[in-house]
Amino acid sequence: xxxxxxxxxxxxxKQLVDICLSKTNRKTPTxxxxxxxxxxxxxxxxxxxKFCQTSYGEKFGKILEDFPKIDDIxxxxxxxxxxxxxxxxxxxxxxxVNATKKIIDMIAKDYVKMMKFADSLYKCKMLKRAALGRMxxxxxxxxxxxxxxxEVRQHLGRLPSINPATRTMILTGYPNVGxxxxxxxxxxxxxxxxxxxxxxxxxFVGHLDYNYVRWQVIDTPGILDHPLEDRNxxxxxxxxxxxxxxxxILFFVDISEMCGYPIPTQVALFHSIKPLxxxxxxxxxxxxxxxxxMSDLSAEEKQLLDSMKxxxxxxxxxxxxxxxxxxxxxxxxxxxxxxxxxxxxxxxxRAGKATxxxxxxxxxxxxxxxSRPPCIPNSVLKERAGELPDAEDAKREKLEKERMExxxxxxxxxxxxxxxxxxxxxxxxxxxxxxxLDGKNIYDFVDPDIDRKLAELEKEEELLMREAALRDDESxxxxxxxxxxxxxxxxxxxxxxxxxxxxxKARNHAPNTRLKGRKSGAEVxxxxxxxxxxxxxxxxRSASTRGRSLVVxxxxxxxxxxxxxxxxxxxxxxxxxxxxxxxxxxANEAAAQKAEKVRRKFWRxxxxxxxxxxxxxxxxxxKPKHLFSGKRGIGKTDRx
Numbered sequence: 215x216x217x218x219x220x221x222x223x224x225x226x227x228k229q230l231v232d233i234c235l236s237k238t239n240r241k242t243p244t245x246x247x248x249x250x251x252x253x254x255x256x257x258x259x260x261x262x263x264k265f266c267q268t269s270y271g272e273k274f275g276k277i278l279e280d281f282p283k284i285d286d287i288x289x290x291x292x293x294x295x296x297x298x299x300x301x302x303x304x305x306x307x308x309x310x311v312n313a314t315k316k317i318i319d320m321i322a323k324d325y326v327k328m329m330k331f332a333d334s335l336y337k338c339k340m341l342k343r344a345a346l347g348r349m350x351x352x353x354x355x356x357x358x359x360x361x362x363x364x365e366v367r368q369h370l371g372r373l374p375s376i377n378p379a380t381r382t383m384i385l386t387g388y389p390n391v392g393x394x395x396x397x398x399x400x401x402x403x404x405x406x407x408x409x410x411x412x413x414x415x416x417x418f419v420g421h422l423d424y425n426y427v428r429w430q431v432i433d434t435p436g437i438l439d440h441p442l443e444d445r446n447x448x449x450x451x452x453x454x455x456x457x458x459x460x461x462x463i464l465f466f467v468d469i470s471e472m473c474g475y476p477i478p479t480q481v482a483l484f485h486s487i488k489p490l491x492x493x494x495x496x497x498x499x500x501x502x503x504x505x506x507x508m509s510d511l512s513a514e515e516k517q518l519l520d521s522m523k524x525x526x527x528x529x530x531x532x533x534x535x536x537x538x539x540x541x542x543x544x545x546x547x548x549x550x551x552x553x554x555x556x557x558x559x560x561x562x563x564r565a566g567k568a569t570x571x572x573x574x575x576x577x578x579x580x581x582x583x584x585s586r587p588p589c590i591p592n593s594v595l596k597e598r599a600g601e602l603p604d605a606e607d608a609k610r611e612k613l614e615k616e617r618m619e620x621x622x623x624x625x626x627x628x629x630x631x632x633x634x635x636x637x638x639x640x641x642x643x644x645x646x647x648x649x650x651l652d653g654k655n656i657y658d659f660v661d662p663d664i665d666r667k668l669a670e671l672e673k674e675e676e677l678l679m680r681e682a683a684l685r686d687d688e689s690x691x692x693x694x695x696x697x698x699x700x701x702x703x704x705x706x707x708x709x710x711x712x713x714x715x716x717x718x719k720a721r722n723h724a725p726n727t728r729l730k731g732r733k734s735g736a737e738v739x740x741x742x743x744x745x746x747x748x749x750x751x752x753x754x755r756s757a758s759t760r761g762r763s764l765v766v767x768x769x770x771x772x773x774x775x776x777x778x779x780x781x782x783x784x785x786x787x788x789x790x791x792x793x794x795x796x797x798x799x800x801a802n803e804a805a806a807q808k809a810e811k812v813r814r815k816f817w818r819x820x821x822x823x824x825x826x827x828x829x830x831x832x833x834x835x836x837k838p839k840h841l842f843s844g845k846r847g848i849g850k851t852d853r854x
Contacts, residue, residue, distance in 0.1 A: 216282060216287060216288075216291065218282070218370035218371055218373060219370075219371045220280070221280040221281065221367045221370065221371070222276060222280060223364070223367070224277060224360055224363050224364040224367060225360075226357065226360060226361065226364075227353050227354045227355075227356050227357035227360050228354065228357070230273060230353055230360070231350045231353050231354065233269075233273075234266060234269040234270055234273065234349075234353075235266065235346065235350070237265075237269050238262055238265050238266040238269060238346075241265060242261055242262050242265050243258060243261070246258050246259075246335065247335075248334075248335045250335075252332075252333060252334075255334075255335050255338050256329055256330060256332060256338055258338075259329060259338040259339060259341065259342040260326050260329050260330075262342055262346075263322050263325055263326055263329070263342055263345045263346070264322060264326065266322070266345075266346055266349060267318055267319060267321075267322035267349070270315070270318045270349060270353065271315055271318065271319065274311050274312070274314065274315040274318075275315065277308075277311055277363065278308060278311060278312055278315075281308060281363065281366075281367075282295070282370075284296075284301055284304065284305065288378045288458070289458050290376070290378050290454060290455070290458035290459055291378075293454045293457070293458060294373075294451065294454050297447055297450040297451060297454055298369065298447065298451075299366050299369070303362070304366065306359075307359040307362050307363050307366075308363070310356060310359045311356065311359060311360075311363070314352050314353065314355070314356050317352050318349050318352060318353075321345055321348050321349055321352070322345060322349075325341050325342075325344065325345035326345075328341055329341045329342070373417075374417055374418060374419040375419065376417065376419055376430070376432065376459075377430065378458065378459055378460075380428070380429075380430055381427065381428075381429045381430070381461075381551075381554060381555070381558070382429070382430050382431075382432060382459055382460070382461035382462070382554075383429065383430075383431045383432070383461055383462045383464060383547075383550050383551075383554070384431075384432045384434060384455055384456060384459060384461045384462070384463055384464065385397060385431065385432065385433050385434060385464050385466065386434050386437065386452060386456060386463065386464070386465055386466070386487075387436065387437070387465055387466035387467065387468075387480070387483075387499075388436050388437065388438070388466075388468065388473055388475045388479075388480050388483060389413075389435075389436025389438075389473065390413070390436065390468075390472075390473040390474065391436070391466040391467065391468040391473045391480075391501060391502075392466055392468065392499075392501040392502060392535075392537050393414070393433055393434070393436075393466050394406070394407045394413065394414055394418075394433055395407050395537035396464075396466070396499070396501070396535070396537055396543065397418070397420050397431055397433045398420075399537060399540060399543050400420075400422055400431065400543060400544075400547045401420030401421055401422045401431050402420060402421060402422070403418060403419070403420030403421075403431075403433075405418050405420070405433055414433055414434070414435050414436070415435055415448050416435065416448070416451060417432055417433070417434060417435075417451055417452075417455060418432070418433040419431070419432055419433075420433070422547070424547070424548070424551045425551070425555070429551060432455055432459070432461070434451065434452035434455055434456070435448045435449060435451060435452050436449075436452075437449050437452050437453070437483060437487065438483070439479060439482050439483040439486055453487070453490070456487065456490040456491075457490055460494065461494065461554065462494065462495040462496075462497065462550040462551070462553055462554040463491050463494050463495065463496050463497070464497050464499050464546065464550060465484055465491075465496065465497070465498050465499065466499045466501050467480050467481075467484075467498060467499065467500050467501065467519070468480065468501055468502050469500050469501070469502060469503065469506055469508070469511060469515075470502040470505040470506040471506075472502060472505060477511075477515050477518055477519070478518055481518045481519070481521065481522060484498075484522055485522075488525070492527065493527070494557075495528070495550065495553035495554050495557055496526065496528070496530050496531070497530075497531045497532075497533060497546060497549060497550050497553075498519075498522055498530060498531070498532045498533070499533055499535055499546055500519070500532060500533065500534045500535065501535050501536070501537065502536060502537075502538075503534045503535065503536045503541065503542075504536040504538050504539050504541070508534055519532070531549060531553075533545060533546040533549070614629070632644060735753045738752070738753065739752070739753045
């Protein structure tokens, strides 16, 4: 079965452009600055172009996937689409959608290639605008095809679900001859019935159950007797169903002529569409016999009806029916179902499907093997021979039901539960079993292994008592106290270590492994002196700048002097510079420190989320203005 109702809605071209552009704006980063590296700027805009191309591709790919392909579906649905929508127009619309999808892919490919050579933010932005604009122009050219496909989708969703391979009956004939009334009687459908022609303007499907299987009944629109090329779309749907569905055909004839068409005209229609009935069970339904019975027909009219049998490859069955009184309706339905069922079975046998099905079954039967002769009881053999049975064979055990009837019936008779008890002395069966004997429970002495079990219990109790005595030993308690003391110390040290680590952790950062291999100034000076170099001079130079490495190039100084004095000047200058930069825009040093704490806290949270940079933000869907502000006048559209 084809799921035409699951095809998604196709938006108009202008709305499709707004959907894809707003999705691109929401799903991609939106913050970029000219100071960024040019590679980052290129990637920013290339990502937007590629994402927009993917959005269009998904929309068009879904359209091409959902709509049925005329060449791949059942011929009935293919011809029905041709009648309703025009095969060429349908294929052309889907072809235009596919071509536009390829054009958008080529546009994205070309502009991404050009964007790789852009050397400024302005050029990248202009290329992005040109790419998205050309994509939007290509989609807007599809306005006609998209609106046509949306109409096709709506009509496909309203088509009835017809299974071309199941058991089917098709009702056909002139308009207003009683087809819809017949369908309402035999199925659960509720087709509109009116006293004028062409009430049914499309195919209607109903279902019925016959012989424990489900049948579908198709009510077709009325057909008029004129050439095929002159028939309209409504009539062609009926012709399509008759041509492609392997079903039982019920051709309706209104013998009362209340439909507005005389019997000769209806017979002429039958002969004109008779080639469509080949290799199908055919029933002629003579309807509305309650208004005009068959006995009132003239000889010429009866001869016309008999002419419908001529030239038929198979037997044509006539049924007199009346939808008003329901006379003959069930007989016609049953005969149509039986004929179609026989035809389907013959086709399966002819195609070899029935043989394959039989080979999968294991059929029990056949003659008994010679190695296993029949086993007949002696009593049966004696009865066959006419001999009297022995006295033991004649003695039959009385059934419990017979005893119950003899001894008062149900509710009075009590079943003897001890009758079949197996004891050493049969006279013990009905002895009363005491519960208490000599002040003791009698069931305590029934178990023959009672002594062995009692010994096991006493042994287990002795082991438990020894274990309890071992627990109370002073040496065991003292050893446990020592062990507990050691454990308490270990746990206390662990808690202190955790607390110290927690206090030391000023911020969340990765451990710096470079500090492990750092050497002190004394070690470096000692090694240099051992090699014959002046270690004191190198150490004094390294101390001139705070926090610098030993291998950093020595800065030139305008004046010589004491190393300690230059060190003090450097520290004072660095502190004043930091203080001025940090206090810029702040009232005092305390406010600057507070702002620094807030800044570090924010970036600590930012780093935990694993964000790439300031452009890596999630922008929620806040109803983009260009989608909700109505018609825009003359103005910029950069907001896209």
